[in-house]
Amino acid sequence: MASGSSGPTEDLGTLTDVEPLKRAWRNEKAAPEILRYETHLIYRVSKQIELLEGTVDDFTEDGVDPLMISLYQMDLDRIQFLLRSYLRIRLQKIEKYMFHLLLKKQEFHEKLSKEEKAFVQRCAEDMKKHLDESVLSHLPKNYQSILKQFTTVEEDDAEVDDMVPEPPLDTFVVCIAREYVGPSEFQDSSDSLAMDLPLEMEPGDLSFIPYRRIKKLLESRKVDLV
Amino acid sequence: MAAQSCSQFHVFSAEEIEFIAEDELIEIVPNMRMDQLNLIRGDFGPFLPQIATEVPLWLAVALKKRGKCRIRPPEWMSVEKLTQVLEAERDSEKEFQVLPFHYVEISRLLFDHAQDDIPDIYMVRSLMEDIRDVRFHKVETSLETFDGRTSAVQIRSLSAMEVNIVRPFVARALQAFQKLGNMVPETDSVPSTRPQGTDKAARGRRILRGR
Structure with a gap:
């Protein structure tokens, strides 16, 4: 092109x-x-x-x-x-996504600046305090977690934190290739049903694609989002 | 939830797209004398009367507003070039002709601020509008060919503004397809023999086969 x-x-x-x-x-x-x-x-x-x-x-x-x-x-x-x-x-x-960021230690350390880290912590503390005071402390004991819908006493670790908002990685984004990207370089989409058509991009090509599939490429700066 | 997912697709406003386009370079012919500008973006000038020089669009517009220069419209904005592009756009059903990534914004800015610098402005303007219409029509028809199997859609030579306009719709549509596609397997065991001729049923089946 x-x-x-x-x-x-x-x-x-x-x-x-x-x-x-x-x-x-x-x-x-x-x-x-x-x-x-x-x-x-x-x-x-x-x-x-x-x-x-x-x-x-x-x-x-x-x-x-x-x-x-x-x-x-x-x-x-x-x-x-x-x-x-x-x-x-x-x-x-x-x-x-403050609670998500606090749970994902690696993401937290790698992605945020010093100021942002402090901000997440303060923000999460305040939010937790607020929710505790206004709602959670009035609920039955096993509904008081800020991360989970409810907790059972025995196996605490086995449960997922299902009240933590996570970034929607399957969102479709528009990306533009900065250099040639071969079919093998795209991540597979998580969804088993969609057939991942073999895809390759020449520099300057645009694609609508789920974010998850190009996450790595974005990090290695082979594509940009538009 | 709906509002949330909506805002998630409206990534850039039209003004922001224009802001990005304002960094594209364009040639101006100053009519005054001014020293070199050492901007963060780079050095521009020195500016001498009648000596053409390249500057970012925003700078060109700023000078133009104060009557300090003429803007030379880019080559692709001539009647001749645009006629060619328009014809080519009309001839090929699928392909998009190569225009600058920011052609909509650049032409808009020049129409607004530098009318007197564009030769045959009425022709140019109407050609631009025709090209835009033809391209949008193409985008729309190509959207009709989507189905649930598409996990990614590739497009060539779509411009920034065009992407921004279709993005909310396309991204949501693709996402909805994917969601529906994921739900289909539950009814998988029931062979889809129900004679429903509706579009949706047909589409659902196509997704199944796509597996």
């Missing part, structure tokens, strides 16, 4: 942090679960924002052409929007 300049993935911007941030934002927005926090990228971007903010202030004092200042300001606004939106989507997901 002759999409050199038209594809959303390749552009001059690859040299700067804007395209990676935009990609992270789009992926985060389109993915049903929380993705890995882009520690270095976010650090670099926030430093650059600070720097540019300083420059704009200096310009204002020095009486530089107001047009130029307003253009710098626009650039700044755009990147701040991306950054804020990125962080906000993550917080929304965290609020939604």
